[in-house]
Amino acid sequence: MQRRVRRHRLIRALGAGLVGAAVVGGALAATWPRLPAEGSADVTFARDMSAHHAQAVEMSVTMVKRAADPAVKLLAQDILLTQQAQVGQMQGWLMAWGRPLAGTEAPMAGMNRAHMGLATAQQVQELAYLPVGVAERQYLQVMRRHHQGGVAMAQSALRDVNRPEVRAFAERVITAQTSEIEAIDALLAGRGVRPQTPTTAPKDEAAPTPMDGMTHE
Numbered sequence: 525m526q527r528r529v530r531r532h533r534l535i536r537a538l539g540a541g542l543v544g545a546a547v548v549g550g551a552l553a554a555t556w557p558r559l560p561a562e563g564s565a566d567v568t569f570a571r572d573m574s575a576h577h578a579q580a581v582e583m584s585v586t587m588v589k590r591a592a593d594p595a596v597k598l599l600a601q602d603i604l605l606t607q608q609a610q611v612g613q614m615q616g617w618l619m620a621w622g623r624p625l626a627g628t629e630a631p632m633a634g635m636n637r638a639h640m641g642l643a644t645a646q647q648v649q650e651l652a653y654l655p656v657g658v659a660e661r662q663y664l665q666v667m668r669r670h671h672q673g674g675v676a677m678a679q680s681a682l683r684d685v686n687r688p689e690v691r692a693f694a695e696r697v698i699t700a701q702t703s704e705i706e707a708i709d710a711l712l713a714g715r716g717v718r719p720q721t722p723t724t725a726p727k728d729e730a731a732p733t734p735m736d737g738m739t740h741e
Contacts, residue, residue: 641673
């Protein structure tokens with residue numbers, strides 16, 4: 525009789541534990557963000573920022589090879605390594621979320637390229653054959669605008685994305701690229717170049733402005 529009582533108590537205790545675990549598990553499932561859907565802000569940001577980073581990596585590869593100024597070469601190397609690693613991280617998210625690396629539209633399709641800080645195809649190509657000193661200056665000027673666009677993209681993402689890892693990533697981008705803009709300003713100042721602002725930038729190379737929700741034109 526005592527053995528049956530102990531067995532019943534054990535069964536009740538195990539049952540209560542399973543119920544408690546189910547409640548806790550259900551609560552965690554309810555609070556943890558769902559996997560982002562196609563077209564969500566998280567997926568769009570991962571693809572767009574990957575493409576944005578890819579251009580910075582391309583330009584930096586050229587300057588790692590060509591730059592004569594050790595400070596410019598070091599900056600280019602840092603951007604190359606950091607942003608290439610971040611591209612891998614964002615692509616890893618897309619695979620983990622069950623989303624293709626590319627959507628039906630090209631990344632950043634229809635967006636204002638100047639506001640996003642993207643260099644023109646000609647500017648990217650010129651870095652490979654302009655005199656080294658000229659190429660270094662152009663790289664710094666173009667990369668400054670590129671970083672401004674990246675910061676604006678990350679700030680916009682913070683208003684829309686849901687995944688905690690994406691929010692943390694966007695915050696890191698803002699901090700890191702803002703710091704690098706300051707470093708670029710110092711390098712430009714050493715060359716007697718005044719960084720362009722929205723009031724001094726040429727009309728065809730307007731400085732980035734905040735992008736509300738990354739709206740398309």
